[in-house]
Amino acid sequence: MTDTRALTIRQPWAAAITHGDKRVENRSRPAPASLHGTRILIHAGKGKPDPMGRFHIGQDVIANWPDTRGAITATATLTGSHPEASGCCAPWGFPNRHHWELTDVVPLTTPVPALGQLGLWRPTPEALTAVTTQLDAGASR
Numbered sequence: 476m477t478d479t480r481a482l483t484i485r486q487p488w489a490a491a492i493t494h495g496d497k498r499v500e501n502r503s504r505p506a507p508a509s510l511h512g513t514r515i516l517i518h519a520g521k522g523k524p525d526p527m528g529r530f531h532i533g534q535d536v537i538a539n540w541p542d543t544r545g546a547i548t549a550t551a552t553l554t555g556s557h558p559e560a561s562g563c564c565a566p567w568g569f570p571n572r573h574h575w576e577l578t579d580v581v582p583l584t585t586p587v588p589a590l591g592q593l594g595l596w597r598p599t600p601e602a603l604t605a606v607t608t609q610l611d612a613g614a615s616r
Contacts, residue, residue: 481516481547481598482575483591487528489519490540491567493549493582495532499564501572506556507595515553516598516606517580518591521545531566546586547598547606551577583609 484492484500491497521544529537554576559568568574587605589598598606 479514479516479598479603480510480595481518481589481591481602482595483518483520483593485520485522485528486524486542486544487532487537487540488525489517489548490537490543491528491532492517492551492577492580493519493543494540495536497567498577498580499567500575500577501567501569502556502575503572505558505573506553506575510553510595511555513553514550514579515595516547516602517549517551518547518589518598519543519545519586520591541586543586545591546588547583547602548586549580549582550606550610551581552579554578581610581613584613585609 482500488497488500492500556573556575559570559572559574564574583606587602589602
């Protein structure tokens with residue numbers, strides 16, 4: 476996992492990936508082709524939640540998810556991306572965006588604190604070790 480990348484996502488969207496069934500992340504650009512098929516880390520941004528999330532997801536659903544911020548919450552496989560096509564990826568795909576496709580989402584038992592960045596970024600060796608330790612512990616159960 477030494478060349479693993481992380482993607483910072485605002486809440487409640489990060490929680491919808493980590494704890495819900497959101498498997499599309501909306502971005503202004505396509506995902507780098509070199510990262511298709513690789514594991515990425517899902518990082519919940521530290522800032523204020525996107526107010527549209529409670530309307531799109533539903534406040535009652537969001538209330539059941541932890542409001543983790545400033546931490547890596549899951550891993551996922553980035554399988555590809557495509558431009559939005561009429562109604563594709565409903566209900567998570569938004570118009571006029573590239574839909575980054577995520578599969579094999581694995582929530583972390585304990586979120587790993589980390590500073591996020593715009594775009595895909597490289598987590599610190601300490602954060603990677605903390606994530607790998609949790610994944611290894613989960614695999615050995």
